[in-house]
Amino acid sequence: xxxxxxxxxxxxxxxxxxxxxxxxxxxxxxxxxxxxxxxxxxxxxxxxxxxxxxxxxxxxxxxxxxxxxxxxxxxxxxxxxxxxxxxxxxxxxxxxxxxxxxxxxxxxxxxxxxxxxxxxxxxxxxxxxxxxxxxxxxxxxxxxxxxxxxxxxxxxxxxxxxxxxxxxxxxxxxxxxxxxxxxxxxxxxxxxxxxxxxxxxxxxxxxxxxxxxxxxxxxxxxxxxxxxxxxxxxxxxxxxxxxxxxxxxxxxxxxxxxxxxxxxxxxxxxxxxxxxxxxxx
Amino acid sequence: xxxxxxxxxxxxxxxxxxxxxxxxxxxxxxxxxxxxxxxxxxxxxxxxxxxxxxxxxxxxxxxxxxxxxxxxxxxxxxxxxxxxxxxxxxxxxxxxxxxxxxxxxxxxxxxxxxxxxxxxxxxxxxxxxxxxxxxxxxxxxxxxxxxxxxxxxxxxxxxxxxxxxxxxxxxxxxxxxxxxxxxxxxxxxxxxxxxxxxxxxxxxxxxxxxxxxxxxxxxxxxxxxxxxxxxxxxxxxxxxxxxxxxxxxxxxxxxxxxxxxxxxxxxxxxxxxxxxxxxxx
Numbered sequence: 086x087x088x089x090x091x092x093x094x095x096x097x098x099x100x101x102x103x104x105x106x107x108x109x110x111x112x113x114x115x116x117x118x119x120x121x122x123x124x125x126x127x128x129x130x131x132x133x134x135x136x137x138x139x140x141x142x143x144x145x146x147x148x149x150x151x152x153x154x155x156x157x158x159x160x161x162x163x164x165x166x167x168x169x170x171x172x173x174x175x176x177x178x179x180x181x182x183x184x185x186x187x188x189x190x191x192x193x194x195x196x197x198x199x200x201x202x203x204x205x206x207x208x209x210x211x212x213x214x215x216x217x218x219x220x221x222x223x224x225x226x227x228x229x230x231x232x233x234x235x236x237x238x239x240x241x242x243x244x245x246x247x248x249x250x251x252x253x254x255x256x257x258x259x260x261x262x263x264x265x266x267x268x269x270x271x272x273x274x275x276x277x278x279x280x281x282x283x284x285x286x287x288x289x290x291x292x293x294x295x296x297x298x299x300x301x302x303x304x305x306x307x308x309x310x311x312x313x314x315x316x317x318x319x320x321x322x323x324x325x326x327x328x329x330x331x332x333x334x335x336x337x338x339x340x341x342x343x344x345x346x347x348x349x350x351x352x353x354x355x356x357x358x359x360x361x362x363x364x365x366x
Numbered sequence: 367x368x369x370x371x372x373x374x375x376x377x378x379x380x381x382x383x384x385x386x387x388x389x390x391x392x393x394x395x396x397x398x399x400x401x402x403x404x405x406x407x408x409x410x411x412x413x414x415x416x417x418x419x420x421x422x423x424x425x426x427x428x429x430x431x432x433x434x435x436x437x438x439x440x441x442x443x444x445x446x447x448x449x450x451x452x453x454x455x456x457x458x459x460x461x462x463x464x465x466x467x468x469x470x471x472x473x474x475x476x477x478x479x480x481x482x483x484x485x486x487x488x489x490x491x492x493x494x495x496x497x498x499x500x501x502x503x504x505x506x507x508x509x510x511x512x513x514x515x516x517x518x519x520x521x522x523x524x525x526x527x528x529x530x531x532x533x534x535x536x537x538x539x540x541x542x543x544x545x546x547x548x549x550x551x552x553x554x555x556x557x558x559x560x561x562x563x564x565x566x567x568x569x570x571x572x573x574x575x576x577x578x579x580x581x582x583x584x585x586x587x588x589x590x591x592x593x594x595x596x597x598x599x600x601x602x603x604x605x606x607x608x609x610x611x612x613x614x615x616x617x618x619x620x621x622x623x624x625x626x627x628x629x630x631x632x633x634x635x636x637x638x639x640x641x642x643x644x645x646x647x
Contacts (some may be wrong), residue, residue, distance in 0.1 A: 275579050285610045291552055335564045337561060360583045
Protein backbone atom coordinates (compact mmCIF):
# COMPACT_ATOMS: atom_id res chain seq x y z
CA UNK A 86 0.00 0.00 0.00
CA UNK A 87 1.39 3.42 -0.91
CA UNK A 88 2.94 5.19 2.06
CA UNK A 89 2.27 8.68 0.72
CA UNK A 90 -0.74 10.31 -0.87
CA UNK A 91 1.31 12.79 -2.85
CA UNK A 92 5.03 13.22 -3.20
CA UNK A 93 6.17 16.20 -5.27
CA UNK A 94 9.59 16.19 -6.86
CA UNK A 95 10.85 19.68 -7.62
CA UNK A 96 13.50 19.27 -10.31
CA UNK A 97 13.40 16.42 -12.84
CA UNK A 98 17.07 15.84 -13.57
CA UNK A 99 19.23 12.77 -12.96
CA UNK A 100 18.34 12.47 -9.28
CA UNK A 101 14.74 13.74 -9.34
CA UNK A 102 13.91 11.66 -12.39
CA UNK A 103 15.50 8.50 -10.97
CA UNK A 104 13.72 8.99 -7.64
CA UNK A 105 10.37 9.33 -9.41
CA UNK A 106 11.00 6.17 -11.41
CA UNK A 107 12.00 4.20 -8.31
CA UNK A 108 8.97 5.44 -6.34
CA UNK A 109 6.53 4.74 -9.19
CA UNK A 110 7.92 1.31 -9.81
CA UNK A 111 7.60 0.46 -6.11
CA UNK A 112 4.15 2.09 -5.79
CA UNK A 113 5.42 4.17 -2.89
CA UNK A 114 2.99 7.06 -3.44
CA UNK A 115 -0.53 7.32 -4.82
CA UNK A 116 0.54 10.33 -6.81
CA UNK A 117 3.98 11.54 -7.81
CA UNK A 118 3.94 15.08 -9.13
CA UNK A 119 6.85 16.67 -10.96
CA UNK A 120 7.65 20.36 -10.90
CA UNK A 121 9.89 21.72 -13.61
CA UNK A 122 10.38 24.99 -15.45
CA UNK A 123 10.43 23.08 -18.72
CA UNK A 124 7.30 21.65 -20.34
CA UNK A 125 9.52 19.47 -22.48
CA UNK A 126 11.12 17.92 -19.39
CA UNK A 127 7.68 17.26 -17.91
CA UNK A 128 6.60 15.54 -21.13
CA UNK A 129 9.69 13.36 -21.07
CA UNK A 130 9.29 12.56 -17.37
CA UNK A 131 5.72 11.41 -18.02
CA UNK A 132 6.86 9.29 -20.97
CA UNK A 133 9.59 7.70 -18.88
CA UNK A 134 7.13 6.97 -16.04
CA UNK A 135 9.03 9.13 -13.57
CA UNK A 136 5.88 11.00 -12.48
CA UNK A 137 2.08 10.61 -12.62
CA UNK A 138 1.54 14.29 -13.37
CA UNK A 139 3.70 17.34 -13.93
CA UNK A 140 3.36 21.08 -13.95
CA UNK A 141 5.37 24.26 -14.29
CA UNK A 142 3.14 25.90 -11.64
CA UNK A 143 4.84 25.68 -8.25
CA UNK A 144 1.65 26.25 -6.24
CA UNK A 145 -0.28 23.57 -8.11
CA UNK A 146 2.65 21.18 -7.69
CA UNK A 147 3.10 21.46 -3.94
CA UNK A 148 -0.17 22.53 -2.33
CA UNK A 149 -1.49 18.96 -1.84
CA UNK A 150 1.85 17.30 -1.20
CA UNK A 151 2.63 15.36 1.99
CA UNK A 152 6.28 15.59 1.09
CA UNK A 153 8.24 17.75 -1.34
CA UNK A 154 11.69 16.60 -2.49
CA UNK A 155 13.88 19.38 -3.84
CA UNK A 156 16.14 17.73 -6.41
CA UNK A 157 18.09 20.78 -7.48
CA UNK A 158 21.73 21.94 -7.41
CA UNK A 159 23.06 22.83 -3.96
CA UNK A 160 22.87 26.62 -4.37
CA UNK A 161 19.18 26.56 -5.38
CA UNK A 162 17.87 24.42 -2.52
CA UNK A 163 17.55 27.08 0.18
CA UNK A 164 15.71 29.69 -1.96
CA UNK A 165 13.43 27.01 -3.46
CA UNK A 166 12.54 25.58 -0.04
CA UNK A 167 11.66 29.02 1.30
CA UNK A 168 9.46 29.80 -1.69
CA UNK A 169 7.70 26.42 -1.85
CA UNK A 170 7.04 26.24 1.91
CA UNK A 171 4.76 29.27 1.65
CA UNK A 172 2.54 27.36 -0.81
CA UNK A 173 2.45 24.07 1.09
CA UNK A 174 -0.07 22.92 3.59
CA UNK A 175 0.83 23.41 7.25
CA UNK A 176 2.76 20.54 8.73
CA UNK A 177 3.92 19.12 5.39
CA UNK A 178 7.55 18.16 4.98
CA UNK A 179 10.36 19.21 2.64
CA UNK A 180 13.53 17.28 2.04
CA UNK A 181 16.32 17.69 -0.50
CA UNK A 182 19.08 15.74 -2.22
CA UNK A 183 21.98 18.17 -1.80
CA UNK A 184 25.55 16.90 -1.57
CA UNK A 185 26.34 19.17 1.38
CA UNK A 186 24.17 19.52 4.43
CA UNK A 187 25.33 21.81 7.27
CA UNK A 188 24.75 25.13 5.48
CA UNK A 189 21.40 24.01 4.03
CA UNK A 190 20.06 22.55 7.28
CA UNK A 191 21.09 25.67 9.23
CA UNK A 192 19.41 27.97 6.71
CA UNK A 193 16.16 25.99 6.71
CA UNK A 194 15.73 25.56 10.47
CA UNK A 195 12.52 27.60 10.38
CA UNK A 196 10.22 27.62 7.39
CA UNK A 197 6.94 29.47 6.83
CA UNK A 198 3.68 27.64 7.35
CA UNK A 199 5.06 25.21 9.97
CA UNK A 200 6.62 23.22 7.17
CA UNK A 201 9.38 20.93 8.47
CA UNK A 202 12.66 20.46 6.66
CA UNK A 203 14.84 17.32 6.97
CA UNK A 204 18.08 17.17 5.02
CA UNK A 205 18.76 14.14 2.81
CA UNK A 206 21.55 13.04 0.53
CA UNK A 207 21.10 9.92 -1.57
CA UNK A 208 24.67 8.80 -2.31
CA UNK A 209 24.41 7.91 -5.95
CA UNK A 210 25.16 9.68 -9.15
CA UNK A 211 26.87 9.54 -12.44
CA UNK A 212 29.16 11.72 -14.52
CA UNK A 213 26.07 12.35 -16.62
CA UNK A 214 23.33 14.78 -15.84
CA UNK A 215 19.70 15.37 -16.66
CA UNK A 216 16.58 13.30 -17.08
CA UNK A 217 18.04 11.47 -20.08
CA UNK A 218 20.56 9.80 -17.72
CA UNK A 219 17.93 8.99 -15.05
CA UNK A 220 17.25 5.35 -14.28
CA UNK A 221 14.94 3.47 -11.90
CA UNK A 222 18.00 1.47 -10.79
CA UNK A 223 20.29 4.45 -10.01
CA UNK A 224 19.63 3.94 -6.30
CA UNK A 225 19.99 0.16 -6.25
CA UNK A 226 22.26 -0.78 -3.32
CA UNK A 227 22.74 2.92 -2.56
CA UNK A 228 22.64 4.56 0.84
CA UNK A 229 20.87 7.76 1.75
CA UNK A 230 22.10 9.95 4.59
CA UNK A 231 19.40 11.84 6.50
CA UNK A 232 20.61 14.62 8.75
CA UNK A 233 18.39 15.38 11.75
CA UNK A 234 19.48 18.43 13.74
CA UNK A 235 18.42 19.75 17.13
CA UNK A 236 14.77 20.73 16.69
CA UNK A 237 14.03 18.36 13.79
CA UNK A 238 10.52 16.96 14.16
CA UNK A 239 10.66 13.18 14.80
CA UNK A 240 7.52 12.71 12.68
CA UNK A 241 9.08 14.57 9.76
CA UNK A 242 12.26 12.51 10.11
CA UNK A 243 10.19 9.29 10.01
CA UNK A 244 8.44 10.47 6.84
CA UNK A 245 11.70 11.27 5.09
CA UNK A 246 13.26 7.97 6.15
CA UNK A 247 10.18 6.17 4.85
CA UNK A 248 10.49 7.90 1.49
CA UNK A 249 14.05 6.76 0.86
CA UNK A 250 13.39 3.28 2.15
CA UNK A 251 10.38 3.08 -0.16
CA UNK A 252 12.69 4.01 -3.05
CA UNK A 253 14.96 1.10 -2.09
CA UNK A 254 17.82 2.90 -0.34
CA UNK A 255 19.51 2.01 2.93
CA UNK A 256 19.02 4.99 5.25
CA UNK A 257 21.75 6.19 7.63
CA UNK A 258 21.14 9.09 10.02
CA UNK A 259 23.92 11.42 11.15
CA UNK A 260 24.39 15.09 12.00
CA UNK A 261 24.79 17.57 9.12
CA UNK A 262 28.40 18.20 10.19
CA UNK A 263 29.23 14.47 10.28
CA UNK A 264 27.70 14.09 6.82
CA UNK A 265 29.79 16.95 5.47
CA UNK A 266 33.02 15.53 6.89
CA UNK A 267 32.22 12.08 5.48
CA UNK A 268 31.43 13.46 2.03
CA UNK A 269 34.41 15.82 2.06
CA UNK A 270 36.76 12.87 2.58
CA UNK A 271 34.85 10.30 0.53
CA UNK A 272 33.59 12.28 -2.44
CA UNK A 273 34.49 15.98 -2.56
CA UNK A 274 38.22 15.43 -2.05
CA UNK A 275 38.42 12.63 -4.67
CA UNK A 276 36.67 14.95 -7.14
CA UNK A 277 39.01 17.82 -6.30
CA UNK A 278 41.99 15.51 -6.84
CA UNK A 279 40.65 14.36 -10.21
CA UNK A 280 40.01 17.93 -11.33
CA UNK A 281 43.53 18.93 -10.21
CA UNK A 282 45.13 16.02 -12.03
CA UNK A 283 43.27 16.92 -15.22
CA UNK A 284 44.14 20.60 -14.75
CA UNK A 285 47.85 19.86 -14.28
CA UNK A 286 48.35 17.89 -17.45
CA UNK A 287 49.09 19.09 -20.92
CA UNK A 288 46.89 16.86 -23.07
CA UNK A 289 48.77 17.77 -26.27
CA UNK A 290 52.03 16.42 -24.86
CA UNK A 291 50.63 12.95 -24.23
CA UNK A 292 51.27 10.85 -27.31
CA UNK A 293 50.01 7.85 -25.35
CA UNK A 294 47.33 8.01 -22.66
CA UNK A 295 47.81 5.29 -20.04
CA UNK A 296 44.68 3.75 -18.57
CA UNK A 297 45.56 4.89 -15.04
CA UNK A 298 45.37 8.53 -16.16
CA UNK A 299 41.96 8.01 -17.76
CA UNK A 300 40.75 6.20 -14.63
CA UNK A 301 42.09 8.82 -12.26
CA UNK A 302 40.51 11.74 -14.11
CA UNK A 303 37.17 10.16 -15.04
CA UNK A 304 35.24 11.81 -12.20
CA UNK A 305 36.49 15.18 -13.47
CA UNK A 306 33.97 14.72 -16.27
CA UNK A 307 31.26 15.46 -13.68
CA UNK A 308 29.35 18.64 -14.15
CA UNK A 309 31.63 21.58 -13.28
CA UNK A 310 28.57 23.74 -12.63
CA UNK A 311 27.42 21.44 -9.84
CA UNK A 312 30.83 21.00 -8.31
CA UNK A 313 31.83 24.60 -7.77
CA UNK A 314 28.82 24.99 -5.47
CA UNK A 315 29.46 21.71 -3.69
CA UNK A 316 33.10 22.58 -2.96
CA UNK A 317 32.25 26.07 -1.76
CA UNK A 318 29.22 25.16 0.31
CA UNK A 319 31.26 22.47 2.09
CA UNK A 320 34.34 24.64 2.25
CA UNK A 321 35.53 23.94 5.81
CA UNK A 322 35.30 20.15 5.63
CA UNK A 323 36.78 20.15 2.11
CA UNK A 324 39.75 22.27 3.17
CA UNK A 325 40.37 20.01 6.20
CA UNK A 326 40.30 16.85 4.07
CA UNK A 327 42.44 18.56 1.42
CA UNK A 328 45.17 19.52 3.85
CA UNK A 329 45.27 16.00 5.33
CA UNK A 330 45.60 14.68 1.78
CA UNK A 331 48.26 17.25 0.80
CA UNK A 332 50.31 16.14 3.82
CA UNK A 333 50.01 12.49 2.76
CA UNK A 334 51.07 13.40 -0.79
CA UNK A 335 54.11 15.36 0.47
CA UNK A 336 54.98 12.50 2.84
CA UNK A 337 55.05 10.05 -0.08
CA UNK A 338 57.29 12.34 -2.13
CA UNK A 339 59.93 12.54 0.59
CA UNK A 340 61.25 8.97 0.28
CA UNK A 341 60.93 9.22 -3.51
CA UNK A 342 63.19 12.28 -3.48
CA UNK A 343 65.55 10.68 -0.97
CA UNK A 344 65.62 7.35 -2.83
CA UNK A 345 64.57 5.56 0.36
CA UNK A 346 62.99 2.32 -0.83
CA UNK A 347 62.15 0.78 2.58
CA UNK A 348 60.38 3.93 3.83
CA UNK A 349 58.50 4.37 0.55
CA UNK A 350 57.47 0.72 0.57
CA UNK A 351 56.08 1.04 4.11
CA UNK A 352 53.99 4.07 3.14
CA UNK A 353 52.68 2.39 -0.02
CA UNK A 354 51.83 -0.76 1.92
CA UNK A 355 49.89 1.29 4.48
CA UNK A 356 47.96 3.02 1.70
CA UNK A 357 47.07 -0.38 0.28
CA UNK A 358 45.80 -1.63 3.63
CA UNK A 359 43.50 1.39 3.79
CA UNK A 360 42.28 0.69 0.27
CA UNK A 361 41.59 -2.95 1.02
CA UNK A 362 39.75 -1.97 4.20
CA UNK A 363 37.34 0.10 2.07
CA UNK A 364 36.32 -2.95 0.08
CA UNK A 365 35.67 -5.11 3.11
CA UNK A 366 33.00 -2.72 4.31
CA UNK B 367 56.10 -16.98 -41.29
CA UNK B 368 57.73 -16.61 -37.88
CA UNK B 369 59.93 -13.54 -37.69
CA UNK B 370 62.23 -15.00 -35.05
CA UNK B 371 63.89 -18.34 -34.60
CA UNK B 372 64.04 -18.11 -30.82
CA UNK B 373 62.69 -15.50 -28.46
CA UNK B 374 63.51 -16.01 -24.79
CA UNK B 375 61.34 -14.41 -22.14
CA UNK B 376 63.17 -14.01 -18.83
CA UNK B 377 60.46 -13.71 -16.17
CA UNK B 378 57.05 -15.35 -16.56
CA UNK B 379 54.77 -13.01 -14.66
CA UNK B 380 51.85 -10.90 -15.86
CA UNK B 381 53.81 -9.20 -18.66
CA UNK B 382 56.20 -12.02 -19.63
CA UNK B 383 53.39 -14.59 -19.61
CA UNK B 384 51.04 -12.40 -21.62
CA UNK B 385 53.76 -11.62 -24.17
CA UNK B 386 54.50 -15.33 -24.61
CA UNK B 387 50.82 -16.07 -25.14
CA UNK B 388 50.44 -13.26 -27.69
CA UNK B 389 53.58 -14.33 -29.59
CA UNK B 390 52.61 -18.02 -29.63
CA UNK B 391 49.08 -17.27 -30.74
CA UNK B 392 50.40 -15.13 -33.59
CA UNK B 393 53.20 -17.59 -34.50
CA UNK B 394 55.73 -14.80 -34.21
CA UNK B 395 58.65 -17.09 -33.29
CA UNK B 396 59.57 -20.67 -34.12
CA UNK B 397 60.48 -21.17 -30.49
CA UNK B 398 59.53 -19.21 -27.38
CA UNK B 399 61.62 -20.19 -24.38
CA UNK B 400 60.77 -19.18 -20.83
CA UNK B 401 63.33 -18.58 -18.11
CA UNK B 402 62.15 -18.64 -14.52
CA UNK B 403 63.57 -19.50 -11.14
CA UNK B 404 60.45 -21.54 -10.44
CA UNK B 405 59.79 -24.97 -11.98
CA UNK B 406 56.17 -24.59 -10.99
CA UNK B 407 55.88 -21.34 -12.98
CA UNK B 408 57.46 -23.02 -16.01
CA UNK B 409 54.96 -25.88 -15.78
CA UNK B 410 52.09 -23.43 -15.62
CA UNK B 411 53.47 -21.33 -18.50
CA UNK B 412 53.68 -24.47 -20.66
CA UNK B 413 50.14 -25.45 -19.70
CA UNK B 414 48.85 -21.97 -20.56
CA UNK B 415 50.68 -22.01 -23.93
CA UNK B 416 52.82 -19.00 -23.02
CA UNK B 417 56.05 -20.77 -24.06
CA UNK B 418 57.19 -23.75 -26.15
CA UNK B 419 59.86 -24.73 -23.64
CA UNK B 420 61.08 -23.53 -20.29
CA UNK B 421 64.10 -23.86 -18.05
CA UNK B 422 65.57 -22.58 -14.81
CA UNK B 423 69.04 -22.63 -16.45
CA UNK B 424 69.91 -19.15 -17.71
CA UNK B 425 72.61 -20.31 -20.12
CA UNK B 426 70.37 -22.94 -21.71
CA UNK B 427 67.57 -20.38 -22.00
CA UNK B 428 69.47 -17.62 -23.78
CA UNK B 429 72.41 -19.14 -25.69
CA UNK B 430 70.41 -19.70 -28.91
CA UNK B 431 68.10 -16.71 -28.65
CA UNK B 432 67.87 -14.01 -31.33
CA UNK B 433 66.14 -11.82 -28.82
CA UNK B 434 65.82 -11.92 -25.03
CA UNK B 435 63.00 -10.02 -23.34
CA UNK B 436 63.60 -9.26 -19.67
CA UNK B 437 60.16 -9.15 -18.08
CA UNK B 438 61.21 -8.40 -14.53
CA UNK B 439 60.66 -5.61 -12.00
CA UNK B 440 62.53 -2.39 -12.76
CA UNK B 441 65.32 -2.87 -10.21
CA UNK B 442 66.26 -6.34 -11.53
CA UNK B 443 66.53 -5.45 -15.22
CA UNK B 444 70.06 -4.02 -15.26
CA UNK B 445 71.74 -6.84 -13.29
CA UNK B 446 69.85 -9.51 -15.27
CA UNK B 447 70.80 -7.96 -18.62
CA UNK B 448 74.48 -7.85 -17.65
CA UNK B 449 74.46 -11.48 -16.53
CA UNK B 450 72.47 -12.84 -19.49
CA UNK B 451 74.49 -10.93 -22.13
CA UNK B 452 77.59 -12.92 -21.20
CA UNK B 453 75.79 -16.15 -22.10
CA UNK B 454 74.22 -14.92 -25.33
CA UNK B 455 75.57 -15.21 -28.83
CA UNK B 456 77.41 -12.19 -30.19
CA UNK B 457 75.15 -9.68 -31.87
CA UNK B 458 71.95 -10.93 -30.27
CA UNK B 459 69.54 -8.39 -28.79
CA UNK B 460 68.08 -7.76 -25.34
CA UNK B 461 65.03 -5.69 -24.59
CA UNK B 462 62.99 -5.20 -21.45
CA UNK B 463 59.52 -4.17 -20.29
CA UNK B 464 60.46 -1.73 -17.50
CA UNK B 465 58.17 1.18 -16.66
CA UNK B 466 61.07 3.62 -16.53
CA UNK B 467 63.72 3.92 -19.19
CA UNK B 468 66.43 6.60 -18.80
CA UNK B 469 68.33 4.92 -15.94
CA UNK B 470 68.08 1.45 -17.50
CA UNK B 471 69.11 2.55 -21.00
CA UNK B 472 72.08 4.54 -19.62
CA UNK B 473 73.27 1.57 -17.53
CA UNK B 474 73.04 -0.86 -20.45
CA UNK B 475 74.72 1.23 -23.15
CA UNK B 476 77.53 -1.32 -23.39
CA UNK B 477 76.98 -5.01 -22.81
CA UNK B 478 79.43 -7.91 -22.98
CA UNK B 479 79.59 -10.03 -26.11
CA UNK B 480 78.47 -7.24 -28.47
CA UNK B 481 74.93 -7.81 -27.31
CA UNK B 482 72.70 -4.81 -28.12
CA UNK B 483 70.12 -3.45 -25.73
CA UNK B 484 67.01 -1.53 -26.78
CA UNK B 485 64.63 -0.30 -24.09
CA UNK B 486 60.92 -1.13 -24.39
CA UNK B 487 57.83 -0.44 -22.37
CA UNK B 488 54.56 -2.07 -23.35
CA UNK B 489 51.91 0.20 -21.83
CA UNK B 490 49.52 -2.33 -20.40
CA UNK B 491 48.98 -3.86 -17.03
CA UNK B 492 46.56 -4.66 -14.34
CA UNK B 493 46.26 -4.30 -10.59
CA UNK B 494 46.96 -8.02 -10.53
CA UNK B 495 50.31 -9.65 -10.80
CA UNK B 496 51.83 -12.96 -11.81
CA UNK B 497 51.28 -15.58 -14.48
CA UNK B 498 47.81 -16.36 -13.15
CA UNK B 499 46.68 -12.90 -14.29
CA UNK B 500 48.42 -13.17 -17.71
CA UNK B 501 46.29 -13.12 -20.82
CA UNK B 502 46.92 -13.31 -24.58
CA UNK B 503 44.71 -10.21 -24.93
CA UNK B 504 46.49 -8.03 -22.34
CA UNK B 505 48.20 -6.14 -25.15
CA UNK B 506 45.18 -5.76 -27.41
CA UNK B 507 44.99 -2.11 -28.56
CA UNK B 508 48.02 -1.33 -26.41
CA UNK B 509 51.01 0.76 -27.39
CA UNK B 510 54.65 -0.07 -26.77
CA UNK B 511 57.25 2.64 -26.41
CA UNK B 512 60.73 1.77 -27.69
CA UNK B 513 63.50 4.09 -26.61
CA UNK B 514 66.47 4.31 -29.00
CA UNK B 515 69.38 6.35 -27.66
CA UNK B 516 72.51 7.71 -29.36
CA UNK B 517 74.48 4.61 -30.31
CA UNK B 518 71.52 2.23 -30.50
CA UNK B 519 72.01 -0.19 -33.40
CA UNK B 520 69.35 0.39 -36.08
CA UNK B 521 69.19 -3.35 -36.76
CA UNK B 522 68.56 -4.07 -33.08
CA UNK B 523 65.87 -1.38 -32.98
CA UNK B 524 64.16 -2.94 -36.03
CA UNK B 525 64.20 -6.34 -34.33
CA UNK B 526 62.65 -5.01 -31.15
CA UNK B 527 60.01 -3.06 -33.07
CA UNK B 528 59.20 -6.22 -35.01
CA UNK B 529 58.76 -8.17 -31.79
CA UNK B 530 56.13 -5.84 -30.35
CA UNK B 531 54.36 -5.44 -33.66
CA UNK B 532 54.26 -9.21 -33.97
CA UNK B 533 52.65 -9.34 -30.51
CA UNK B 534 49.97 -6.94 -31.76
CA UNK B 535 51.08 -3.66 -30.20
CA UNK B 536 51.33 -0.25 -31.81
CA UNK B 537 54.98 0.82 -31.51
CA UNK B 538 56.00 4.40 -30.76
CA UNK B 539 59.68 5.43 -30.60
CA UNK B 540 60.92 8.23 -28.36
CA UNK B 541 63.98 9.07 -26.29
CA UNK B 542 64.31 7.46 -22.84
CA UNK B 543 63.88 10.90 -21.23
CA UNK B 544 60.73 11.68 -23.24
CA UNK B 545 59.33 8.28 -22.24
CA UNK B 546 60.04 8.95 -18.59
CA UNK B 547 58.36 12.36 -18.68
CA UNK B 548 55.33 10.91 -20.46
CA UNK B 549 54.98 8.07 -17.98
CA UNK B 550 55.61 10.31 -14.99
CA UNK B 551 52.66 12.50 -16.00
CA UNK B 552 50.44 9.77 -17.40
CA UNK B 553 50.99 6.88 -15.03
CA UNK B 554 53.41 7.42 -12.15
CA UNK B 555 51.73 10.61 -10.92
CA UNK B 556 48.21 9.13 -11.09
CA UNK B 557 49.45 6.17 -9.05
CA UNK B 558 51.14 8.44 -6.54
CA UNK B 559 47.91 10.43 -6.20
CA UNK B 560 45.87 7.27 -5.65
CA UNK B 561 48.30 5.98 -3.03
CA UNK B 562 48.22 9.39 -1.27
CA UNK B 563 44.45 9.52 -1.28
CA UNK B 564 44.26 6.03 0.22
CA UNK B 565 46.99 6.91 2.75
CA UNK B 566 45.19 10.06 3.87
CA UNK B 567 41.87 8.47 4.71
CA UNK B 568 40.75 6.81 7.86
CA UNK B 569 38.81 3.78 6.59
CA UNK B 570 37.18 3.16 9.97
CA UNK B 571 35.55 6.60 9.91
CA UNK B 572 33.75 6.01 6.62
CA UNK B 573 30.32 4.58 7.39
CA UNK B 574 29.52 4.93 3.69
CA UNK B 575 32.07 4.59 0.90
CA UNK B 576 31.11 6.69 -2.13
CA UNK B 577 31.91 5.24 -5.53
CA UNK B 578 34.21 8.16 -6.41
CA UNK B 579 36.52 7.23 -3.53
CA UNK B 580 36.67 3.59 -4.65
CA UNK B 581 37.33 4.69 -8.24
CA UNK B 582 40.00 7.19 -7.28
CA UNK B 583 41.96 4.72 -5.13
CA UNK B 584 41.60 1.60 -7.28
CA UNK B 585 45.06 1.90 -8.84
CA UNK B 586 46.51 1.96 -5.31
CA UNK B 587 45.78 -1.76 -5.25
CA UNK B 588 48.71 -2.20 -7.64
CA UNK B 589 51.70 -4.03 -6.31
CA UNK B 590 53.49 -1.79 -3.79
CA UNK B 591 56.70 -3.76 -4.34
CA UNK B 592 56.79 -2.81 -7.99
CA UNK B 593 55.84 0.79 -7.45
CA UNK B 594 58.49 1.85 -4.98
CA UNK B 595 61.13 1.01 -7.58
CA UNK B 596 59.23 2.71 -10.39
CA UNK B 597 58.82 5.95 -8.42
CA UNK B 598 62.44 5.98 -7.30
CA UNK B 599 64.00 5.02 -10.63
CA UNK B 600 62.00 7.79 -12.36
CA UNK B 601 62.52 10.21 -9.50
CA UNK B 602 63.30 13.43 -11.42
CA UNK B 603 60.39 13.22 -13.85
CA UNK B 604 58.03 12.08 -11.06
CA UNK B 605 59.01 15.01 -8.82
CA UNK B 606 58.56 17.46 -11.69
CA UNK B 607 55.09 16.11 -12.53
CA UNK B 608 54.22 16.01 -8.82
CA UNK B 609 55.09 19.63 -8.24
CA UNK B 610 53.10 20.74 -11.30
CA UNK B 611 50.16 18.76 -9.92
CA UNK B 612 50.59 20.12 -6.38
CA UNK B 613 50.45 23.64 -7.80
CA UNK B 614 47.22 22.82 -9.68
CA UNK B 615 45.73 21.35 -6.49
CA UNK B 616 46.66 24.43 -4.45
CA UNK B 617 45.31 26.69 -7.21
CA UNK B 618 41.93 24.91 -7.05
CA UNK B 619 41.79 25.28 -3.27
CA UNK B 620 42.24 29.05 -3.39
CA UNK B 621 38.83 29.94 -4.85
CA UNK B 622 37.24 27.26 -2.64
CA UNK B 623 38.71 28.95 0.44
CA UNK B 624 37.81 32.42 -0.87
CA UNK B 625 34.32 31.35 -1.87
CA UNK B 626 34.96 32.63 -5.39
CA UNK B 627 32.48 30.73 -7.57
CA UNK B 628 33.38 32.28 -10.96
CA UNK B 629 37.09 31.67 -10.55
CA UNK B 630 36.54 28.11 -9.32
CA UNK B 631 34.15 27.40 -12.18
CA UNK B 632 36.72 28.61 -14.72
CA UNK B 633 39.38 26.30 -13.28
CA UNK B 634 37.04 23.31 -13.18
CA UNK B 635 35.92 23.96 -16.75
CA UNK B 636 39.54 24.07 -17.89
CA UNK B 637 40.25 20.76 -16.14
CA UNK B 638 37.27 19.25 -17.95
CA UNK B 639 38.50 20.46 -21.33
CA UNK B 640 41.82 18.72 -20.64
CA UNK B 641 39.98 15.55 -19.65
CA UNK B 642 37.83 15.56 -22.76
CA UNK B 643 40.91 16.18 -24.92
CA UNK B 644 42.39 12.91 -23.56
CA UNK B 645 39.45 10.91 -24.88
CA UNK B 646 39.55 12.41 -28.33
CA UNK B 647 43.06 11.06 -28.88
